[in-house]
Every structure is written in C-alpha cells, then in structure tokens.
Amino acid sequence: MADSPCFTITKPVRQEVRIKRSVFIGSLEATVDRNAAEAYVDRIRSEYADASHNCFAYRLDRDNFRYYDDGEPSSTAGKPILAMLDKYQVVQATLVVTRYFGGTKLGVGGLIQAYGRCAEETLQHAALQRLIHYHSLEISYPYNLTRQFQYLVDKLDVDLQKSAFGTDVTSIVRVPEERLDQFKKELNRTGNGRFHITIVDH
Secondary structure (H helix, E strand, O other): OOOOEEEOOOEEEEEEEEEEOOOEEEEEEOOOOOOHHHHHHHHHHHHOOOOOOEHHHHEEEOEEEEEEOOOOOOOHHHHHHHHHHHOOOOOOOEEEEEEEEEOOOOHHHHHHHHHHHHHOOOOOOOOEOOOOOOOEEEEEEEEEHHHHHHHHHHHOOOOEEEEEEEEOOOEEEEEEHHHHHHHHHHHHHHHHHOEEEOOOOO
16 A cells, blocks of 8 residues: 555545345545544444444554444454455545344355445445645755746646745745655756755654
8 A cells, every 4th residue: 555546535425235124324534533533433323323333444544544343243344344445545534334234144254245345335436536645845045046946846746835035045845755756856956956955744
C-alpha cells in the first residue's frame, strides 16, 4: 500500500444487500483519524440499535486500522470488511456492515462471503478521490529570483501559501509528494544553490 496510490471517499454511502433472508446494510464515511472513526461507529450503532450485529473496519493509513466482528464468529465479518477497503485501496474511511438476522444461519464461509459482498457493493457505489500527500517547504531566496520561483511554482502545480519580504523573500509552499524531488532539483538548477530549502513538515 505504501507504494500504491490510495483513495478516500468524497461523500457518505449507504448500501443494502439481502442474503438468505438476512439484511446487510453497509455504511461508509470518510474519517481522518481514530476518534472520528470510533465516533462514526457509535453513530451507526445508535441508528441500528435493534440490529443483530454492527460489524466494522476502518483504515486510516498503512499502519493504523481496526476491525471488529461484534459477536459474529471470529474473522468472519470485520476482517473481510477490511479486506475490501484494502482491495479498493481506500484509507481515511470507516465501513460498518449492519446485519439483521433473517433466521437462516450462513456458516463461517457464508458469513465471510456475505460481509465481503456487502462491503464491496458499498465501496462500488462510493465516489473515490485519490489521496495526495503534501510536504510543506520554507524557501528563502533573493528578490531577483522571484520570477523564476513563480514560474516553477506554476509549472509543477505547487501551492504557494504565503511569502514574507525581508532581506530575502521567504515563501511557504505545499508540494505534492510525487513532485517533491523534481521541484527541489529544479530550484537548485535554476537558482544555482541560491534557493535555501527547509522541509517544515511536523
């Protein structure tokens, strides 16, 4: 996942699937951190308080995720939900699959398929947007390089946030991760080392 593009969702999704008289309802929402993810799960639990199960998974980034079976046999619900988030490379999102038991037991394999199917159909109805990682840079340079600096900012679609004017110009920019190396190389080439670059990510 670290070397692949990741996506997040642009708006909440709700999708219902009926399997052998059980009703499965997928609820998907963008959640940027663990607190938001847990709060969303609590909200769905309250909305479907009469359901048999509210199983969920969320992935925030490569290393931060959680899944929960909510009373279903171990690894039959939360894990297949997480697997679908990973299949579609979706991060910063929480997917809850609610089940209303219809009287027919599905068995371990059937549960895995059912939760996975509902999760996948929910994701298939989502509007996905590529998640772009940015780095913040502080760049100091003499006034006579202002035009060249602005040219590179426009050329590489860099976000110029603000500039301060003292003895030199000091600008703060946000650079998409995929263009960071190119931007630094072009600054060094254009300015012959007169652009002083500091990464200020926290």
